[in-house]
Amino acid sequence: MTVARIWRERGRRYRLEAARCKGCGKVFFPGRLVCDKCGSREFEEIRLSDKGKILTYTVIRVPPPAHTYETPYAVAIVELEGGGRITAMVADCDPEKLEIGQNVRVVFRKISQDGEKGIKFYGYKVVPA
Ligand SMILES: [Zn+2]
Structure with a gap:
C-alpha cells in the first residue's frame, strides 16, 4: 500500500x-x-459509531501471501449502531468462539508492516465488547 x-x-x-x-x-x-x-x-x-454487532464472519486459516497474521483469525461484517457496515478483522478473541449477533467495538490497531523496520499501517479492527 x-x-x-x-x-x-x-x-x-x-x-x-x-x-x-x-x-x-x-x-x-x-x-x-x-x-x-x-x-x-x-x-x-x-x-460511524464504534459499537456494533457481528452480522456474519468467516475464519481464515490460510493467510493471503505477504501477510504474517497469525492464523486462524476471523474477519467479520459488522453492522454499526446508527447504520453503516464495515468488514474488519476480529482481534482479541478465539475465532472459533465468535457468534453471529455478538457485540463488538471498533479499535485502531496495526494492520501490517513493511518488513521489520518498515512503515507500519494502522487501521480498524473490531474486538468483542
Ligand atoms: Zn438515498
Whole structure:
C-alpha cells in the first residue's frame, strides 16, 4: 500500500467517516456519489459509531501471501449502531468462539508492516465488547 493511498483514505481509515443520503437516510461506508436506494446525489458526512454487532464472519486459516497474521483469525461484517457496515478483522478473541449477533467495538490497531523496520499501517479492527 502506498503512502499516497493511505493519505487519501485517511478519513475513512482512521475516523470512520461515512456518507448519509439526504434523500432516504441510507448510510454508505465508504461514501459514494449516487445513492443506490433512492438515486439522490446529496450526502452528508457522518462518523460511524464504534459499537456494533457481528452480522456474519468467516475464519481464515490460510493467510493471503505477504501477510504474517497469525492464523486462524476471523474477519467479520459488522453492522454499526446508527447504520453503516464495515468488514474488519476480529482481534482479541478465539475465532472459533465468535457468534453471529455478538457485540463488538471498533479499535485502531496495526494492520501490517513493511518488513521489520518498515512503515507500519494502522487501521480498524473490531474486538468483542
Ligand atoms: Zn438515498
